[in-house]
Amino acid sequence: MPQLDLATWPPQLIWLTITFGILYLVISKFALPKIGGTIESRQNRIASDLDEAQRLKDDSEKAIAAYEAALAEAKAKAHGIAQETRDTLKAEIEAERAALDAELNARLEKAEASIAATKAEALQSVEQVAADAAGAIVSQLIGGKTTAAAVKKAIADVK
Amino acid sequence: MASNSGDGGLNPMHQFEISTIAEIKLGSIDASFTNASLWMVIVVASVCLLLLLSSSKLVPSRLQSVGELAYEFVANMMRDILGDSGRSFFPLVFTLFMFVLAANMWGMINIPGVLKPFTVTSHIIVTFAMAMFVFVLATVVGFVKHGVGYLKLFVPSGVPTVLLPLLVVIETISYFTRPISLSVRLFANMMAGHTMLKVFAGFVVSMGILGGWAPLAFMVAFTGLEFLVAFLQAYVFAVLTCIYLNDAINMHH
Numbered sequence: 001m002p003q004l005d006l007a008t009w010p011p012q013l014i015w016l017t018i019t020f021g022i023l024y025l026v027i028s029k030f031a032l033p034k035i036g037g038t039i040e041s042r043q044n045r046i047a048s049d050l051d052e053a054q055r056l057k058d059d060s061e062k063a064i065a066a067y068e069a070a071l072a073e074a075k076a077k078a079h080g081i082a083q084e085t086r087d088t089l090k091a092e093i094e095a096e097r098a099a100l101d102a103e104l105n106a107r108l109e110k111a112e113a114s115i116a117a118t119k120a121e122a123l124q125s126v127e128q129v130a131a132d133a134a135g136a137i138v139s140q141l142i143g144g145k146t147t148a149a150a151v152k153k154a155i156a157d158v159k
Numbered sequence: 160m161a162s163n164s165g166d167g168g169l170n171p172m173h174q175f176e177i178s179t180i181a182e183i184k185l186g187s188i189d190a191s192f193t194n195a196s197l198w199m200v201i202v203v204a205s206v207c208l209l210l211l212l213s214s215s216k217l218v219p220s221r222l223q224s225v226g227e228l229a230y231e232f233v234a235n236m237m238r239d240i241l242g243d244s245g246r247s248f249f250p251l252v253f254t255l256f257m258f259v260l261a262a263n264m265w266g267m268i269n270i271p272g273v274l275k276p277f278t279v280t281s282h283i284i285v286t287f288a289m290a291m292f293v294f295v296l297a298t299v300v301g302f303v304k305h306g307v308g309y310l311k312l313f314v315p316s317g318v319p320t321v322l323l324p325l326l327v328v329i330e331t332i333s334y335f336t337r338p339i340s341l342s343v344r345l346f347a348n349m350m351a352g353h354t355m356l357k358v359f360a361g362f363v364v365s366m367g368i369l370g371g372w373a374p375l376a377f378m379v380a381f382t383g384l385e386f387l388v389a390f391l392q393a394y395v396f397a398v399l400t401c402i403y404l405n406d407a408i409n410m411h412h
Contacts (some may be wrong), residue, residue, distance in 0.1 A: 001172060001175070002172060002175040002176045003175060003281070003282050003283045003284070003346070003350070004193065004283070005177070007189065008177040008193070008195070008282075008284075009284045010188050010189050010190065011177075011179075011183075011189050011190050011191045011192075011193055011195070011196065012177070012193070012195050012282060012284050013284060013288055014185070014188070014190045014198050015190075015192070015193070015195065015196035015200075016199060016285055016288055016289075017288075019196075019199040019202070019203045020203075020258060021198075022203055022236055022291075023202075023203040023206060023254050023257070023258055024250065024251065024254045026203075026207045026210075027206075027250055027253055027257065028250035028251075028254070029208065029252045030211060031207070031210035031211055031226070032249070032250055032253065034194060034210070034211070034215060035210065035215075035226050035227055035230045036230065037215070038215040038216075038219075038223075038227065039230065039231070041217075042217055045217060071311070072380075083363075094181055129401070138358060147352070
């Protein structure tokens with residue numbers, strides 16, 4: 001078995017020490033920092049990308065919330081404006097109606113007054129006509145002269 | 160040094176021969192550059208190239224994925240076993256895992272005529288050196304962290320007093336056989352697999368064109384299994400390293 005040839009042991013040990021030592025130095029000083037750095041930077045990149053995605057999602061959710069708030073506000077505002085318009089229109093109509101009512105009432109009163117005046121005048125005329133007619137009838141019947149005052153008195157008595 | 164580097168022929172152990180490429184002497188110590196050294200250099204160079212030359216893109220390329228998969232595989236394994244207390248040992252465990260994995264995998268690859276294939280981890284001295292390093296490191300860490308209290312590892316709690324001496328002996332033996340079991344497991348798996356493949360390759364030749372198909376088919380299937388073993392043994396080596404370090408750091412028992 002060549003493995004047990006003791007003469008081959010010293011050179012193998014020496015060269016194992018040299019090569020293994022070099023490999024250890026290269027791996028610990030260069031290879032592992034390089035590979036570890038690559039893996040770490042990849043993990044950091046993935047983590048930061050996930051964070052970024054989360055941040056963007058939050059942003060979009062915020063934007064949606066803001067949009068919905070604005071929409072609700074606009075709706076409330078529109079409702080308010082409509083209500084206000086309705087109220088002012090109602091008030092205007094009310095005022096106009098009141099003015100119209102007042103005018104109509106005034107005219108009515110005026111008309112009534114004029115009717116009353118006309119009626120009184122008419123009655124006055126009727127009295128005059130009656131007095132005249134009564135005076136004429138009396139003078140025709142009894143042939144004498146009658147005084148207007150007497151006739152009026154008589155009519156007043158009849159009335 | 161093995162000098163019978165003539166044609167190994169059908170000798171299934173020939174593939175484990177060490178042959179010198181360039182002779183180097185450090186005083187009286189032989190530090191020659193051998194085929195084992197060459198393959199260690201290839202293993203280290205390939206791992207370095209894979210890990211350093213791949214891109215660092217956000218969306219990884221295929222080569223980059225390989226490095227990142229290995230990184231996360233070992234990191235998750237360490238987190239499961241050691242929790243967060245063993246972060247400082249991550250480079251070591253990762254190096255062990257990559258070295259053993261690359262050595263095992265290179266052992267499976269044979270490009271005829273380019274390089275004679277060789278499995279670094281099929282030599283007990285290599286696996287034992289790594290296992291011993293892990294064992295000594297874990298023991299030192301244990302004593303640094305817990306002082307003499309680390310010896311409580313050998314005294315299981317909640318055991319009848321009568322059985323205690325026996326259990327202390329068993330615990331002590333099991334602790335000190337850790338480097339042996341750790342190294343032999345890897346070495347034996349690698350050696351057995353490659354020997355088996357070589358033996359069956361010999362059958363293919365000796366059974367000729369008529370009968371040789373059966374062992375060839377077996378070899379194809381067994382090669383697939385060997386790739387699994389190559390990965391699994393690297394994983395087991397790393398897991399056991401983590402478990403030993405966990406005993407030393409957290410003293411779970």
